[in-house]
Amino acid sequence: MSDVVLKVNDLKAWFDDFNAVKGIDLEYKRNTINAIIGPSGCGKSTYIRCLNRIHEEVAGAKISGEVLLEGKNIYAPDADPVEVRKHIGMVFQKPNPFPAMSIFDNVVIGPRLWGERNKKNLEEIAYKSLQKAALWDEVKDKLHQEGTSLSGGQQQRLCLARTLATNPPIILMDEPTSALDPIAAAKVEDLMMELKDEYTVIVVTHNMQQAARVADYTSFFVLGELIEHGLSSDIFTNPKNQKTEDYITGRFG
Amino acid sequence: MVEMVSKDNIENNTSSPLKKRGISYKQQDKIAFMILRGFALAIVLLLGLMIYQLFQASAPAIKEFGFSFIYNDFWNPIEDEFGALPFIYGTLVTSLIAILIAAPVSIAIALFINEYLPKALGNLLGLFVELISAIPSIIFGLWGLYYLAPWVKDSLTPILKSTLGFLPLFSGPSFGIGILTASIILSIMIIPTITSVCREVFKVVPSLQKEAALALGATKFEAIKLAILKPSFSGVMGAVVLGLGRALGETMAVAMVIGNSAEISKSLFGAGATMASVMANEYAEADSEIHLSALCLIGLLLFVVTFFVNFFARSITWKAKMRGKKV
Ligand SMILES: Nc1ncnc2c1ncn2[C@@H]1O[C@H](COP(=O)(O)OP(=O)(O)OP(=O)(O)O)[C@@H](O)[C@H]1O
Numbered sequence: 277m278s279d280v281v282l283k284v285n286d287l288k289a290w291f292d293d294f295n296a297v298k299g300i301d302l303e304y305k306r307n308t309i310n311a312i313i314g315p316s317g318c319g320k321s322t323y324i325r326c327l328n329r330i331h332e333e334v335a336g337a338k339i340s341g342e343v344l345l346e347g348k349n350i351y352a353p354d355a356d357p358v359e360v361r362k363h364i365g366m367v368f369q370k371p372n373p374f375p376a377m378s379i380f381d382n383v384v385i386g387p388r389l390w391g392e393r394n395k396k397n398l399e400e401i402a403y404k405s406l407q408k409a410a411l412w413d414e415v416k417d418k419l420h421q422e423g424t425s426l427s428g429g430q431q432q433r434l435c436l437a438r439t440l441a442t443n444p445p446i447i448l449m450d451e452p453t454s455a456l457d458p459i460a461a462a463k464v465e466d467l468m469m470e471l472k473d474e475y476t477v478i479v480v481t482h483n484m485q486q487a488a489r490v491a492d493y494t495s496f497f498v499l500g501e502l503i504e505h506g507l508s509s510d511i512f513t514n515p516k517n518q519k520t521e522d523y524i525t526g527r528f529g
Numbered sequence: 530m531v532e533m534v535s536k537d538n539i540e541n542n543t544s545s546p547l548k549k550r551g552i553s554y555k556q557q558d559k560i561a562f563m564i565l566r567g568f569a570l571a572i573v574l575l576l577g578l579m580i581y582q583l584f585q586a587s588a589p590a591i592k593e594f595g596f597s598f599i600y601n602d603f604w605n606p607i608e609d610e611f612g613a614l615p616f617i618y619g620t621l622v623t624s625l626i627a628i629l630i631a632a633p634v635s636i637a638i639a640l641f642i643n644e645y646l647p648k649a650l651g652n653l654l655g656l657f658v659e660l661i662s663a664i665p666s667i668i669f670g671l672w673g674l675y676y677l678a679p680w681v682k683d684s685l686t687p688i689l690k691s692t693l694g695f696l697p698l699f700s701g702p703s704f705g706i707g708i709l710t711a712s713i714i715l716s717i718m719i720i721p722t723i724t725s726v727c728r729e730v731f732k733v734v735p736s737l738q739k740e741a742a743l744a745l746g747a748t749k750f751e752a753i754k755l756a757i758l759k760p761s762f763s764g765v766m767g768a769v770v771l772g773l774g775r776a777l778g779e780t781m782a783v784a785m786v787i788g789n790s791a792e793i794s795k796s797l798f799g800a801g802a803t804m805a806s807v808m809a810n811e812y813a814e815a816d817s818e819i820h821l822s823a824l825c826l827i828g829l830l831l832f833v834v835t836f837f838v839n840f841f842a843r844s845i846t847w848k849a850k851m852r853g854k855k856v
């Protein structure tokens with residue numbers, strides 16, 4: 277197994293005629309945390325939505341370039357998006373639990389879809405995933421209430437648990453802590469660090485401290501272009517590009 | 530400067546922007562409001578008047594037969610004995626079968642248009658489906674009589690008999706026209722209604738959950754089931770009930786293909802009649818007062834039933850839409 281688990285070659289994405297991602301080249305190493313930072317609207321969400329083939333579900337979306345998952349292009353004509361998404365999980369920017377479905381059912385929906393029927397196994401998966409997502413203590417007494425009855429931050433962690441339950445080797449997270457209080461956010465950061473042993477994480481964040489704390493690598497995007505990429509320690513202490521420096525010091529963005 | 534403005538001048542100042550010659554703006558608004566309110570009230574009054582007059586016209590039959598009108602199964606204009614059960618039965622059976630056929634077909638069409646076709650093509654097909662509802666009822670009737678009925682007799686009946694012939698529903702001979710043919714015509718006529726309401730309901734389901742399902746490795750169909758069909762269940766029920774409302778009252782096409790006989794046929798191949806079709810068929814020839822009144826009473830019953838069915842359907846779809854908007 278090579279060290280590089282995901283390699284992106286000249287990735288471009290459009291909404292109809294609007295070019296939101298303008299040719300990104302990046303590599304992600306196994307068992308690392310990778311942050312993406314950049315001003316609002318610069319195409320971070322669109323970019324990571326291309327990495328698990330969700331962008332194409334938007335009407336009018338177009339994509340070009342390559343994304344190599346373990347060396348295989350996920351956009352090859354014979355690639356199956358369902359297979360791709362089983363390998364690359366995603367926590368969306370907006371919490372999206374399934375309505376009319378209990379907390380428990382929300383968490384185990386992935387394993388169920390993939391054919392797990394054993395009740396004991398499902399219960400164990402739900403317990404572990406909710407624990408990891410730092411939500412178990414808050415919901416353990418109401419697993420059968422609707423998922424949508426939770427608060428926004430709880431829903432965000434519910435969606436995180438739902439993704440963890442499917443155990444994908446690569447996890448994409450789009451601002452997973454934006455709706456969380458500092459304590460819950462810290463728990464999710466701890467989780468990311470733990471996840472690193474088994475998973476590769478790509479996380480979009482607006483929180484510089486968070487990126488500096490948890491991410492091994494950081495990429496800085498502006499207007500659909502990659503401005504700078506490197507070790508977080510370098511990016512945050514010694515940025516090479518003036519724009520990066522301006523952004524992380526709060527002078528631009 | 531102040532002294533120059535005479536008293537006379539002020540009183541005759543008709544060009545003041547605050548005072549218009551003739552009717553003031555405020556009065557204009559008031560008149561417009563009264564006219565609009567008048568029309569709105571008129572339509573409500575008209576509805577009330579219709580119910581009242583229908584009630585008046587059916588009063589003799591109500592007095593004569595009372596509740597037995599609903600459960601008596603004979604309809605004999607020569608003896609002036611009237612029971613509406615055969616028509617109630619015919620209406621319920623044809624509408625029910627129509628729903629059983631139309632609901633799954635409509636849901637499938639709506640999903641196909643909304644989720645599988647590109648937008649432009651989908652809208653085109655949607656328009657096409659809606660045009661079906663613009664076809665006059667009598668044309669469905671003619672088509673049913675000349676093409677559908679022979680097809681039911683020669684092609685569908687043998688298949689049903691060889692597979693489900695052991696059921697009393699599919700026993701006896703088929704003459705083409707009958708309950709089954711009427712039900713099929715009805716189902717075609719209500720497909721546009723159910724389809725377009727289903728499309729509306731599916732459209733308000735947010736796409737976020739569909740993406741969530743896909744991201745978990747669901748197939749497209751699983752994602753649709755999970756994120757679109759499941760949350761819109763009550764809205765779809767509303768659409769189906771709305772279709773039912775239409776089926777209950779459909780008259781002309783049914784009258785042309787159902788065979789018009791006041792009997793309760795166990796077999797779907799047999800002839801029958803519905804509440805609406807018997808009114809259309811007999812109204813012109815009814816010569817006794819009690820016969821006319823009995824027909825009016827059927828009309829009153831049908832009116833009440835369709836009114837409530839529609840009301841019920843709209844309240845479900847409305848609630849579903851509101852919920853869709855909130856999520
Ligand atoms: N569904 C859409 N249709 C058309 N344009 C879109 C759509 N979604 C996003 N865009 C545009 O694409 C660009 C990139 O959007 P994107 O959501 O990727 O930004 P982002 O970097 O994630 O921003 P934020 O930090 O606010 O989440 C923006 O200019 C946005 O207006």
Ligand SMILES: [Mg+2]
Pocket residue numbers: 320321322369450
């Ligand atoms: Mg975003």
